[in-house]
Amino acid sequence: MFRFEIITCYNLSMPVFVKDANKCVGCLICMFACGRAHLATGLESSCIKVRSQGGISRGFSVFVCRGCEDPPCARVCPEDALVVRKGGGVLLKEDKCTGCGHCVKACILDAIGWNNGKNKPVICIQCGECAKSCHYKVLEYKRT
Amino acid sequence: MIKEDTLKKVLYIDLSKKKFWIEERDDLFSQFIGGTGVAIKLLHENCKYDTDPLSSDNPIIISIGPLNGLFPIASKTVALFKSPHTGNLGESHAGGRSAIAIRMAGYGAIVIKGKSERPCYIAIHGDRVYFKDATTLWGLEEGVSAASLIRRQESGAGLRTIMRIGPAGEKMITYACVTLETYRHFGRLGLGAVFGSKNLKAVVVSGKRDLKVNDFKGYKECYSNLLKQLAESDKMKKYHELGTPANVMPLSFSKGIPMKNLTISELEGLENISGESFAEKHLGRRVACSHCPVACIHLGALRKPYEDEPYFYRTVYLSYDYELIYALGTMLGVASPEGVLRLIEVVEDMGLDAISTGVVLAWSTEAFEKGLINEKMTEGVIPQWGDVDAYSQLINKIVFSEGEFFKDLGKGIDYASSKYGGKEFALTYGKNEMPGYHTGYGAHIGYLFGARHSHLDSAGYAIDKEAMIKSFDEEQFAEKIITEEYWRQILSSLVICFFGREIYTPQIILQCLKLTGFDLDEKRLTEIGKEIYAEKYRFKIKCGFDVDNIELPQRIFELPSGTGKLNKDFAEKIIGKLKEKIKSLL
Structure with a gap:
């Protein structure tokens, strides 16, 4: 109950945000950390993405869930498989998900991953493991 | 597995x-x-x-x-x-x-x-x-x-x-x-x-997939430990900060960095092409290989004016490393960072190996000075120490010219020197051009007998560094060279970047291998390394490589190395020991 109040008071969202993508070296350590946070090894169960901005000399962009308070991904889900989380972001009810992929298209940040093996989205769990693993402080994790 | x-x-x-x-x-x-x-x-x-x-x-x-x-x-x-x-x-x-x-x-x-x-x-x-x-x-x-x-x-x-x-x-x-x-x-x-x-x-x-490990919890622990060490250990600091060019100044103090085809030991303005100077004036961005937090790739920004258009510039990013500063800098008498970056750009545009290209140009410069080749052969371009424009043109000609001399240069200096002379100053080892370490017996003999004739085979410069404070006999040199090369077969079978070699100790490697389903012990690991090396030598010898018929370039005995002037008789003794060791493997 107490926790709920804090959340409403401080309007917590964006537990992870991209602080300075210019410092990104493209090592992908955050992507592997995201995979481990989803209890996997590798990149199939990772939702954060790092891509070069048209060639490595131009640097990198990082695509990570900002934990929207009114998330479009949840709104477009025809099966109600994405439940809005208290404090931002969504939770995936895997048994309800049919793998239609609407959520991926609805996310303008491109922050939803796709697990081809399961044919289901990979959703950010707002754990901040990506930010914690980044040596270069590209990402910041804020949770009070 | x-x-x-x-x-x-x-x-x-x-x-x-x-x-x-x-x-x-x-x-x-x-x-x-x-x-x-x-x-x-x-x-x-x-x-x-x-x-x-x-x-x-x-x-x-x-x-x-x-x-x-x-x-x-x-x-x-x-x-x-x-x-x-x-x-x-x-x-x-x-x-x-x-x-x-x-x-x-x-x-x-x-x-x-x-x-x-x-x-x-x-x-x-x-x-x-x-x-x-x-x-x-x-x-x-x-x-x-x-x-x-x-x-x-x-x-x-x-x-x-x-x-x-x-x-x-x-x-x-x-x-x-x-x-x-x-x-x-x-x-x-x-x-x-x-x-x-x-x-x-x-x-x-x-592609994209998840992989399997034997014990997920153990894997996570092992992973975090490695990540922490890679971030915090002093062993990685060099690669984090200045990158491999951190070696330029220390190696120049000990006379271990080759200059002008190994004819001199001091180059005016060398400090301008040090790792420190590159970082201060040109470092534009650092990038990493996938799954490596170290980000040793240092990109230097080179601002280039358009000659025919005032107030028009383009900025290119070029990756500089110690070996490139050696091959396209000190080896050619180029002591400006802009000059080195300009040559790196040409080499990158052509898609050439930077080390071989630099050593080929250095040989050509000396061969030209000695009159073994002439202006007609070089199609009017005169190779001169420090002349970046001439070297840029020569690199282009190596790739594009139909002239006989350039066709020959395109086969390397072992070939070119057998045709035009100048073998005694052709810095090649088993036909491969010299890497950037004139540090002593370990380096040179390592290149000569390494399976790929590279400084990465056995890192002889590290053995030479040890030899600065300890004295090694021929058996110790030979044993150190070959043991390091055995171990590197394991690292490059896993495949770990050699920059992480001090973090990945045998114990850590065995732990990682266990998590990936390989149950080995240290003894077995060493044996596998030795067997891989032997397989490589079997391949080399069947292709005609003759251990009894290779030699060190004469030039290396003329200019003092990082560990003093090299003695040919002692080098021969180490070579003799190494040959025995290699032959006993086959």
Whole structure:
């Protein structure tokens, strides 16, 4: 109950945000950390993405869930498989998900991953493991 | 190996028949781990010893190991082939996104055989393999990049590798490289020419998957420990901060960095091309290979004016490293960072191995000074120490000129010096040009007997560093050189970047291997390393490499090294010991 109040008071969202993508070296350590946070090894169960901005000399962009308070991904889900989380972001009810992929298209940040093996989205769990693993402080994790 | 691990899959691609197939080789991977260990076995299987390196029969073996995709700094890919530069074992390692892309695509090795009728590139996206036309990508003019065109055509952005050749590879210069992700290379021994001989412009690989480990909790602990060490350990500091150019000043103090074809030990203005100076004035960005937090790739920004258009500039980013500052800087008497960066740009545009190119130009400069070659042969360009414009033109001519002299230079200085003279100052080892360490016996004899004639075979400079404070006899030198090379076979079978070698101790490697389903002990690991090295030597010797008929360049005995003037008789004694050790392995 107490926790709920804090959340409403401080309007917590964006537990992870991209602080300075210019410092990104493209090592992908955050992507592997995201995979481990989803209890996997590798990149199939990772939702954060790092891509070069048209060639490595131009640097990198990082695509990570900002934990929207009114998330479009949840709104477009025809099966109600994405439940809005208290404090931002969504939770995936895997048994309800049919793998239609609407959520991926609805996310303008491109922050939803796709697990081809399961044919289901990979959703950010707002754990901040990506930010914690980044040596270069590209990402910041804020949770009070 | 874990039963479900896709590492055991070897993808065969036949460019002549445009066919591909997969073979599962648990036998090879469980015995030789992966990377260089598996690749040398595949090379024995797929390459006849008398194969012409530039014929369709020369296979390209690209391989990775069990630690790739699972542990940080296990970020390297190994390529084996018969080298068009030396006529025997060709081996080159590269990072970029390659190792992770191949692992994620679900393979442990890729074997490319045959020759395409027309220029083509191969796109491997997971289990799908496409043969794509590359006639439009062949012979591209300056300013158009094949890689950027391929990027637009192919999927897998962010996770793919694009290995491609430049004009030097297309023209089969025997020291042409293969470039990956703009800044990394299969640099040495001419893989680019082998690509060219197959009409193969590029190989794209992408994929995405989860891998298996034996104990997830144990894996996470092991991973965090490694990540912490890679971030915080002093052992990695050098690569983090100034990068490999941190070595320029220390090696110049000890006279270990070769200058002007090893004719002098001091270069005016050297401090301008130190790691410190590059970082201060030119470092524009740092980037990393996939799954490596170190980010040792230092990109220098070079601002270039347009000569015909005032107030128009372009800024290019070029990756500088110690070896490039040596080969295109000190070796050529170029002591300005802009000069070094300009030469790096030409070498990158051409797709050449920077070390060989620098040493070829250095030999040419001395040969010109001594009158062995003349202005007519060089088509009016006079090679002169420090003359960046002349060197840029010469590099272009090595690739594009039809003149006989440049055709010869395109085969390296072992070849050129046997035709024009100047063997005594041709700095080659087993036909491969010298890396940037004139530090002592360890370095030079390491290059001579290393399986790929590279400083990376046995890191002899590190042995020389030890020899500065301890005295070693011939047996100790020989033993240190060969033991280090055995151990490096393991690192490059896993495949860990050598920069992480001090973090990846045998104990940590055994722990990582256990998590990936390899139950080995340290003794067995050492034996495997030795066996891989022996397999490489068997290949070399069957291709005609003669351990009794190779020698050190005369020049190295003339100029004091980092550990003083080298004594030829003592060098011979070490060589004698090494030969015995190698012969006893076979």
